[in-house]
Amino acid sequence: MDLKERLEDAVLARRNLNHYSIYDLGAGVVGKRCHDEDKARNEYHYGTFLKEQGVAVPKMHEIVQYTERILKGEVITWFIIMERIEGGNISSLRNAQRREAERQYRRELEKVLDLGICPVDSDYGGNSLFCEESDKLYLIDFECWHNPKNREELNQFYRRIRRDFLIFKS
Numbered sequence: 001m002d003l004k005e006r007l008e009d010a011v012l013a014r015r016n017l018n019h020y021s022i023y024d025l026g027a028g029v030v031g032k033r034c035h036d037e038d039k040a041r042n043e044y045h046y047g048t049f050l051k052e053q054g055v056a057v058p059k060m061h062e063i064v065q066y067t068e069r070i071l072k073g074e075v076i077t078w079f080i081i082m083e084r085i086e087g088g089n090i091s092s093l094r095n096a097q098r099r100e101a102e103r104q105y106r107r108e109l110e111k112v113l114d115l116g117i118c119p120v121d122s123d124y125g126g127n128s129l130f131c132e133e134s135d136k137l138y139l140i141d142f143e144c145w146h147n148p149k150n151r152e153e154l155n156q157f158y159r160r161i162r163r164d165f166l167i168f169k170s
């Protein structure tokens with residue numbers, strides 16, 4: 001079965017992975033229902049680029065257009081198929097592990113900013129997954145990430161990351 005068939009199978013069987021938009025395709029792969037085609041392409045584009053640049057993100061496999069039959073109609077949805085990360089939220093961690101996850105969160109976001117990309121929706125440790133087994137934090141959810149209009153826009157994100165880190169440390 002190819003990835004598209006595995007996705008169809010998972011959606012029809014409603015094999016969600018702890019979130020309505022994420023389906024478990026098995027063998028370490030998930031499918032995410034994106035908001036529209038542009039957002040799916042955006043997520044795939046930044047995910048692929050960031051992985052190549054050494055940022056900790058899930059490996060992107062494929063973009064899939066999928067026609068879902070709903071009641072008597074049809075809805076076209078766009079999915080991203082990507083590597084499954086076995087992990088949870090930073091906020092569920094404590095003590096040394098929490099501090100390590102927060103340190104990696106800041107480090108990975110700074111790499112993103114140094115590449116000139118605005119990590120929208122990545123505040124207060126959100127949109128990340130920490131894998132306890134490998135002690136590694138991954139950034140996720142790039143649907144709204146973009147290249148900044150000007151330097152000031154990027155600087156706002158640098159300031160937010162510093163603010164979050166002060167909150168983490170307090």
Ligand SMILES: Nc1ncnc2c1ncn2[C@@H]1O[C@H](COP(=O)(O)OP(=O)(O)OP(=O)(O)O)[C@@H](O)[C@H]1O
Nearest residue numbers: 018019021022030058082083084085086127140141
């Ligand atoms: N690659 C992945 N592997 C494992 N779980 C994932 C993966 N990507 C996302 N998830 C899970 O699904 C949740 C939602 O993912 P994501 O934030 O990308 O989607 P979203 O549709 O933007 O959701 P929200 O609007 O709630 O942020 C994550 O918090 C995480 O628990």
Ligand SMILES: [Mg+2]
Nearest residue numbers: 121127140141
């Ligand atoms: Mg999200």
